Amino acid sequence: MKVGLIGLGIMGYRIGANLAKAGKLHIVYNRSADKAESFAKEYKVSKASSINELVEKSDVIITMLSNDDAVKNVVEPIIPIMKGKILIDMSTISPTLSVSLAKKIESVNGTMFDAPVIGTSTFVEQKKLVVLVGGPKEKFDIVYDILKETASSIVYMGSNGMGLYAKLVNNLLLGSYVAAIAEAYNFGLKAGLDPQQIANLLSSLSSARSPTTELKMPKLVKGDYSTQFATKHMRKDLEIIMRESQNLKVITPISSLALQLYKMAEALGYSEFDFVSVLEVFKKLSPKS
Template sequence: MAANCVRAGHEVTVWNRSSDPVELFLKAYDAKAAEDPGRLTCRCEAVITMLANDDASRAVYFGPTGLIQSPGAKLLVEMGTMSPGLVQELSSAATAAGKAFVDAPVSGATQAAEDARLLIMAGCEQDAHPVLADVFGSMGRKTIWLGSTGAGAVMKLAVNMLIHGLNQTVSEALTLAGRAGISESDAFDVIENSAVAAPMLGYRRAHYLNEADQDVSFTLDLAKKDVTLALALADELGVNMPQTQTTLDVLKMAQNDGYGQRDMASVFAFMKGQAR
């Protein structure tokens, strides 16, 4: 995502919680680096973060050299998958510090990020921050402007809830077909060309059929985090989601069985191991 901003002609300064990715990025792209979040915001008009979870986001935004209290950038944008509650907390804190905060999570895997083909779900009006349309256009194929703070976070949870549910049911379908004597490759061909086909099946085919030999695209631990957040929001809003609860139960079992740091497609391997 940062590389695509550089390619689009934006002046980019980067910081990362671990230093190795920064060093590699600077060797590959015309960009600068900051020593910490505070120095980053001092050098930028807008700061965009892509963080793994609420704890990481709290540390970067509220830490001693965090983005909220540091001078400089007046626009802060979080593009990771966060709880709606944290998004509201960040927005309130940013407003109190004289800054604006936008939640703008994305849908799309690693390849979509590399190809600038992400879907961006922005929790603001399209004309609220003019710089965003250009920046988002550098990273994604489409931005849907949802009008209000937190709406992006809610939609991201809803989308990921569907993705992880599909991940589970595809794994079950492949396990069933395999037990009946159909090759996994043939079964996947049928699913991928059927009425239930979704874009993720195409770009994740290798992860389902040969997960152990693929780079991890999205860990099972992160899948569990997403589904847990979605169910927490559902409980808060009084929405019953029994199918998503089942997805979470399976993710927990797989995590307890040592699959946490494997790709989320490893649920298929877990389901095959569960078959009697």
Template structure:
């Protein structure tokens, strides 16, 4: 079985590395050729393509991990005519509606799965990410067997789109939670507490502590906003959540408010940095 990956961004590159280390990855493609060439230097047995459709023609299983709805649609649509008996696993976070529409076309010939990720780039390296899978159960075990090389927790959520629905539930929470952590941290500083005192409360002592606070509070303390999950991506996901909420008549006022806070953070120049940099928005806009 030949496996190819399309998309060598922060998450895609690390997932590709996990598969290549286990000798199950055959091909890669990225719209930035230098990334593909860099990967080829690291893993000589993996070939790279300059055309994603050509990669798909040579692959039995195609994994995509891309930035947004437009990127996924532009890659998947040309694959429809050649999708016969192929398994396509999209690990991007996009609208479940977009994904479902693509799935209807692919599933008439092959098998399409949404398989978004819960976890950071560090979790990918540790193979501790959670992958939520939506799609035909018929080939789920094959999908799971492949994804086991990059995750120890793969959950079947139901039909097409249900993996993404689960992911959006998670990202609504972490988007709001990160903003709340930053607001609480900023509030503590304004009250005269030290960074270390606030850090201990939020990441060690609080009843609301979590894996997210344990990872992100040290980044705030150290001013280290190297990207694990970017501001522009959480803002994009919150935008999807708000649009989907209208489709399902669901009330999401905190998501709407928090999306605007991330938009302000982007306007201050933090778009590509880790979403914990929303803390800097609070510091810059705090009235003194």
């Protein structure tokens, strides 16, 4: 079974590397051809000159793309040639869009799974990703066999769209939680506490400590906003949650507020930086003493 990968961004590149090292990846495509070229040379896989070429030469197609428009623009044109093929979309996009695309692929006798991930680029490198899968259960074993090379947990969540809804549950909490961590950290700084004391409190002593505080507190203390998960992507995910909450008729006031904070961080120039840069909203907008 030949596997192709479309999308060699921060996450896709590392996922592809893990699959290639395990002998599970055969061909790649990226909008920036030079990145695909360098990846193909480094990991001894083929480089497709077009998306259609990759699909035609693959039995399973994995996509790791940035947003709804990117996935729609890649997937819709290839639907006519998806007969007998499997698409595993690892992007975090609107469940509504994903279900719609899955139905179209099913209509030509193809199969689509949504398989968004929990974890940063560091987690990919350590093969500690959590993959949340939605799609037909009878073919889940194929997805599992491929993605086990880049993840520690691969969980079947239900029918198409359920993987994405599960991912949004996680990111609703994560986005709100990191904004709260940044607010608490800034409050402590303004009160005169030592930054390391605050970090130790939140990451080791607090009843609210978590793997997220362990990962993000050192970055906050150092002012290290190097990207593990970009602010623009968290803002995008919270926007999806806002739209889906309207469809589901459920209130999401806390994540709606977090969304505005990440928009402010982007307005301050931190769109491409790690989403812990939301700290700068609190630092720069708090009155000067």
